[in-house]
Amino acid sequence: MKIEILGTGCPNCKKLEENAKKALEESEKNAEIIKVTSIPEIMSYGIMSTPAIVVDDEVKAYGKVSTVEEIKKMIN
Amino acid sequence: MVDIFYPFQFISDKITYNLLNLVSGTHLADSANFIIYDVLKIFFLLIFMIFIVSYIRSYITVEKTRKLLGGRKGIFFNFIASCVGVVTPFCSCSSVPLFIGFVEAGIPLGVTFSFLITSPLVNEAALAVLWAIFGLRLTLIYLISGIAIGVIGGYVIGLFKMEKHVADFVYDVKLKKLKEQETTQNERVGYAINEVKSIFKKVWIYVIAGVTLGGIFHGFAPEGILAKYAGSSLLGVPIATIIGIPLYSNVMGMIPIIESLVAKGLPIGTALAFLMAVTALSLPEIIILKKVLKKKLIITFVVVTGLAIMFTGYLFNWLI
Numbered sequence: 001m002k003i004e005i006l007g008t009g010c011p012n013c014k015k016l017e018e019n020a021k022k023a024l025e026e027s028e029k030n031a032e033i034i035k036v037t038s039i040p041e042i043m044s045y046g047i048m049s050t051p052a053i054v055v056d057d058e059v060k061a062y063g064k065v066s067t068v069e070e071i072k073k074m075i076n
Numbered sequence: 077m078v079d080i081f082y083p084f085q086f087i088s089d090k091i092t093y094n095l096l097n098l099v100s101g102t103h104l105a106d107s108a109n110f111i112i113y114d115v116l117k118i119f120f121l122l123i124f125m126i127f128i129v130s131y132i133r134s135y136i137t138v139e140k141t142r143k144l145l146g147g148r149k150g151i152f153f154n155f156i157a158s159c160v161g162v163v164t165p166f167c168s169c170s171s172v173p174l175f176i177g178f179v180e181a182g183i184p185l186g187v188t189f190s191f192l193i194t195s196p197l198v199n200e201a202a203l204a205v206l207w208a209i210f211g212l213r214l215t216l217i218y219l220i221s222g223i224a225i226g227v228i229g230g231y232v233i234g235l236f237k238m239e240k241h242v243a244d245f246v247y248d249v250k251l252k253k254l255k256e257q258e259t260t261q262n263e264r265v266g267y268a269i270n271e272v273k274s275i276f277k278k279v280w281i282y283v284i285a286g287v288t289l290g291g292i293f294h295g296f297a298p299e300g301i302l303a304k305y306a307g308s309s310l311l312g313v314p315i316a317t318i319i320g321i322p323l324y325s326n327v328m329g330m331i332p333i334i335e336s337l338v339a340k341g342l343p344i345g346t347a348l349a350f351l352m353a354v355t356a357l358s359l360p361e362i363i364i365l366k367k368v369l370k371k372k373l374i375i376t377f378v379v380v381t382g383l384a385i386m387f388t389g390y391l392f393n394w395l396i
Contacts, residue, residue, distance in 0.1 A: 008172070039172055039367070040245060046254035048138045048177035050170055059254060063137070064267065 001031035006042045007051035016051045016065045023071035088113035114287045121204040129200035130271035133163050134264040142181040154190040158226035161194030186234015194226030197356040205331045225384040241373035282329030290332035300341045312346045313389035320353025344396050349389030
């Protein structure tokens with residue numbers, strides 16, 4: 001599994017990354033977390049409001065910091 | 077009229093005279109009472125305004141805005157873009173993707189700029205503090221001027237036809253279609269509560285510092301001291317605007333200090349121009365916009381917005 005965190009490095013993006021890590025730990029799954037910070041790349045996903053979370057190339061949520069619980073649902 | 081802020085005066089009195097045991101009528105008691113009252117009032121309005129505006133915002137997504145404004149010309153759409161700017165926060169991390177998204181949707185540059193000017197200039201937190209400190213009338217004046225500056229500024233920038241002064245890569249970006257996320261009522265309320273928490277956490281300390289400094293100035297600076305220097309001079313407005321640009325301070329803390337300066341004779345239009353320059357034109361924002369705008373367009377943006385702010389300053393110095 002591949003999880004991508006899209007955002008230019010604002011505090012919200014860091015929070016989302018932390019939540020993703022926690023969700024992985026709690027659901028005992030292994031996945032690569034990749035940070036995507038380049039703007040053209042972020043936008044190629046169609047994202048305009050950051051941060052966004054992408055699981056296996058599918059945009060799961062954008063413009064908000066998804067909670068640990070929400071991310072758990074995305075990766076299950 | 078019933079003073080809706082009366083309960084805060086009551087609580088403030090209780091804290092000052094009963095809890096802190098300060099003697100009524102002394103300088104210290106008066107100042108403490110004034111500071112506690114103002115802080116309570118600001119905190120209440122901050123929570124109230126951020127909650128309401130964030131809730132409304134959960135309905136106005138960037139995606140919807142793009143659809144609404146794409147390919148539309150005419151000053152009416154500058155107005156719509158400005159109004160969307162009022163409820164949308166201008167956070168440094170989302171401004172660049174937003175700008176590119178607007179351009180990609182075929183939204184004219186002038187309309188995009190109406191949004192870019194009003195968005196940082198008018199935000200619910202600043203409106204809440206203005207309301208608490210300066211009253212509702214001045215807050216509405218600020219709101220209307222903020223929208224007007226965005227509409228006119230964006231319209232004028234649109235007239236210059238500066239499309240080629242946008243960074244080249246912007247035109248190469250293609251956005252994939254994204255399906256709208258579904259949002260439940262619970263999520264909207266949750267979002268609004270989160271916004272209240274996160275903004276409150278960021279500004280509370282500046283509010284207390286600003287009100288305290290303002291309170292001290294109220295107590296110690298002689299009446300009319302500023303009227304003597306800043307009042308009559310025509311240069312007051314441009315100087316205030318130019319000082320305001322590099323000052324990227326927290327405007328929530330700035331407002332109570334500016335109010336104490338107004339009380340000592342700083343003309344209200346000059347004060348407005350200063351606050352607007354602090355919020356609308358800041359160095360960090362200019363640095364971020366540099367990623368997508370070429371030099372000439374950045375300069376045009378700063379000059380046009382700066383002139384609009386100065387005009388507003390003169391207008392209110394003359395009116396009030």
